[in-house]
Amino acid sequence: MKRAALLAAAGLLLLTGCYRVQKPPQAQTGAAVPVTRGDGKTLRVFIWSEYIDPELVKAFEKANGVRVVLDTFESNEAMLAKLQGGGAQYDIAVPSNYVVQTMVRAGLLQPLDKSQIPNLKNIAPGFLNADYDPANVYSVPYQYAATGLAYNRERYVPRDTWAEIFGPDDRRSFVLLDDPREVIGAALKFLGFSANTTRVGELRAARDLLRRVVAKKGFQGFDGGPGTRNKLLAKTVDLGQIYVGDLLIATEEDENVQVLLPRQGTTISMDTLVVLKRSPNPELAHRFIDFILDAENGAQLSNYTYYATPNAAARPYLDDFLKDIPALNPPAAWLTDGRLDFIGELPAGRPQRLYDRIWTELKSR
Amino acid sequence: MIRRTHPALSAWAWLVYAFLYLPIIVLVVFSFNDSRFGATWAGFTTKWYGVLFARADVREALVHTLEIALISTLVSTVLGTLVGLGLWRYTLRFRTALTGLLVLPIVVPDVVMGVSLLMFYSFVRQGLERAGWSFDNGFWTVLLAHVTFQISYVALTVRSRLAGYGPELEEAARDLGASGWESFRRIILPLAMPGVLAGALLAFTLSLDDFVVTYFTSGSGFSTLPVLIYTNVKRGVTPDINALSALLVLVTVVAIVAANALLRPRRGA
Numbered sequence: 144m145k146r147a148a149l150l151a152a153a154g155l156l157l158l159t160g161c162y163r164v165q166k167p168p169q170a171q172t173g174a175a176v177p178v179t180r181g182d183g184k185t186l187r188v189f190i191w192s193e194y195i196d197p198e199l200v201k202a203f204e205k206a207n208g209v210r211v212v213l214d215t216f217e218s219n220e221a222m223l224a225k226l227q228g229g230g231a232q233y234d235i236a237v238p239s240n241y242v243v244q245t246m247v248r249a250g251l252l253q254p255l256d257k258s259q260i261p262n263l264k265n266i267a268p269g270f271l272n273a274d275y276d277p278a279n280v281y282s283v284p285y286q287y288a289a290t291g292l293a294y295n296r297e298r299y300v301p302r303d304t305w306a307e308i309f310g311p312d313d314r315r316s317f318v319l320l321d322d323p324r325e326v327i328g329a330a331l332k333f334l335g336f337s338a339n340t341t342r343v344g345e346l347r348a349a350r351d352l353l354r355r356v357v358a359k360k361g362f363q364g365f366d367g368g369p370g371t372r373n374k375l376l377a378k379t380v381d382l383g384q385i386y387v388g389d390l391l392i393a394t395e396e397d398e399n400v401q402v403l404l405p406r407q408g409t410t411i412s413m414d415t416l417v418v419l420k421r422s423p424n425p426e427l428a429h430r431f432i433d434f435i436l437d438a439e440n441g442a443q444l445s446n447y448t449y450y451a452t453p454n455a456a457a458r459p460y461l462d463d464f465l466k467d468i469p470a471l472n473p474p475a476a477w478l479t480d481g482r483l484d485f486i487g488e489l490p491a492g493r494p495q496r497l498y499d500r501i502w503t504e505l506k507s508r
Numbered sequence: 509m510i511r512r513t514h515p516a517l518s519a520w521a522w523l524v525y526a527f528l529y530l531p532i533i534v535l536v537v538f539s540f541n542d543s544r545f546g547a548t549w550a551g552f553t554t555k556w557y558g559v560l561f562a563r564a565d566v567r568e569a570l571v572h573t574l575e576i577a578l579i580s581t582l583v584s585t586v587l588g589t590l591v592g593l594g595l596w597r598y599t600l601r602f603r604t605a606l607t608g609l610l611v612l613p614i615v616v617p618d619v620v621m622g623v624s625l626l627m628f629y630s631f632v633r634q635g636l637e638r639a640g641w642s643f644d645n646g647f648w649t650v651l652l653a654h655v656t657f658q659i660s661y662v663a664l665t666v667r668s669r670l671a672g673y674g675p676e677l678e679e680a681a682r683d684l685g686a687s688g689w690e691s692f693r694r695i696i697l698p699l700a701m702p703g704v705l706a707g708a709l710l711a712f713t714l715s716l717d718d719f720v721v722t723y724f725t726s727g728s729g730f731s732t733l734p735v736l737i738y739t740n741v742k743r744g745v746t747p748d749i750n751a752l753s754a755l756l757v758l759v760t761v762v763a764i765v766a767a768n769a770l771l772r773p774r775r776g777a
Contacts, residue, residue: 191742213565221723228626228724231645368744369741376545376548
């Protein structure tokens with residue numbers, strides 16, 4: 144309910160085009176009117192919850208003699224709404240890849256000064272220059288989540304294919320992610336299409352498939368990561384579509400819960416680090432980004448969150464446990480052979496409406 | 509006079525209570541669960557309470573929550589009581605319109621409230637920045653936002669409390685020689701008091717609970733418990749948050765019991 148409310152709020156803010164708070168006053172008056180200038184001593188970061196190791200934050204604070212303030216948000220849309228309102232001054236935000244362009248268009252971001260981020264070289268080339276931000280003008284990769292198929296091997300071990308859910312077999316109980324792009328994307332991948340397709344025929348095929356899937360006896364509804372994770376731990380469901388990181392963290396408690404990437408490929412979502420245009424401490428923000436992109440720090444991040452790192456140099460420092468999990472380290476070839484699709488921004492208009500309509504139909508079935 | 513309730517009816521009542529309170533009981537029980545994900549029972553532990561008290565962000569949010577709730581309740585109770593009394597006492601030309609305005613913050617969805625306040629603050633900030641001033645959203649903006657929606661609740665409870673009384677009460681007091689201030693202090697205010705207290709309690713709990721308006725009006729580095737808890741849902745609420753919720757339930761129960769004891773009409777008075 145509240146989530147819906149926030150999405151509505153985000154929409155509302157986006158609709159109010161007359162909104163110009165993000166424009167710094169200098170641009171309006173030409174004079175050097177003081178915006179709240181940072182003292183270079185406090186870095187404000189807007190980030191998902193449980194998404195950074197507190198020890199890492201402490202290390203950065205100590206090394207630079209500064210204080211880091213972390214505020215959390217629960218969805219990209221809620222974050223966007225708050226930033227567009229202009230009430231809060233953050234230096235860094237951590238949006239998912241598909242909202243980066245939206246933020247650029249809203250004038251919320253400043254171009255990065257790459258000379259201040261030498262560790263950018265650590266990022267695997269496959270994760271740079273992606274469609275959502277060619278040449279990485281505004282964003283650097285933070286961590287990413289592939290969407291996988293989770294199971295409890297004490298109960299049932301699936302094959303590595305989306306057919307476990309989307310095939311004709313109706314014996315298995317399963318949960319789908321409560322996210323239109325993930326669900327429709329998985330159906331598209333199963334059918335051999337791109338998860339970002341705008342072709343009407345392909346979308347119709349996905350719709351017809353999904354209609355059958357949600358009519359299956361085993362369909363246990365749509366759920367976010369934590370709910371699905373709990374169902375797998377409690378063995379009340381055979382299979383679940385889930386972000387790999389959200390499931391892996393549960394192996395701490397029960398190593399029988401596992402996740403795999405279907406061979407047809409899957410969707411991935413990259414969370415990125417961006418510097419906000421109104422950042423009071425842009426220099427410190429850049430230093431923080433460079434700190435995160437350091438090899439050992441990048442590994443420490445993933446060792447804490449269990450999300451995948453785009454940092455190639457960090458791989459050797461990952462915990463052995465994480466190194467051994469294929470779902471967390473998809474073969475490099477998958478990035479180039481079209482099996483991994485970044486969930487991309489949809490062009491407004493007909494494709495967007497088609498996705499919306501399919502989702503509405505599935506949810507109101 | 510005491511009528512026996514039908515057994516089916518009381519069974520139904522128990523079911524309703526179970527439906528309302530079982531989730532809370534489960535939550536309290538699971539705050540003692542030795543499992544990080546709370547899906548299965550993994551043994552008894554009190555470690556989450558330890559984890560909770562070690563968290564600086566929780567402590568900070570708790571302080572913010574209480575500061576905002578206490579101060580905003582105080583301010584809105586005073587202002588709301590005055591509004592309620594005014595609406596009761598005077599025949600105003602735009603009375604219906606004014607009452608409507610008062611009801612508005614109650615019926616308007618939280619999110620509209622939150623976003624409109626956010627925009628209002630931005631508007632004000634732009635003006636101030638041109639004059640060389642600036643401010644960040646934070647304590648004051650949240651406080652102001654809470655007061656705006658709390659006033660309505662207080663004013664309406666005060667007004668409805670007095671609804672049964674006519675102006676003759678005050679006239680009688682004046683006839684007997686009371687000054688305006690005396691008649692207010694010794695007649696009107698005591699009569700309105702249950703409404704004032706009820707309104708204040710409502711305002712306080714609303715402030716403790718509020719997420720949407722607070723989320724939009726708080727700046728960076730200022731969060732309250734509801735904001736902290738809600739933004740945790742993405743990766744699953746951790747058991748220390750269960751422990752926190754259990755403590756909040758405890759505090760609320762104590763507050764309600766105390767309020768009941770205070771509000772109970774005194775015998776033989």
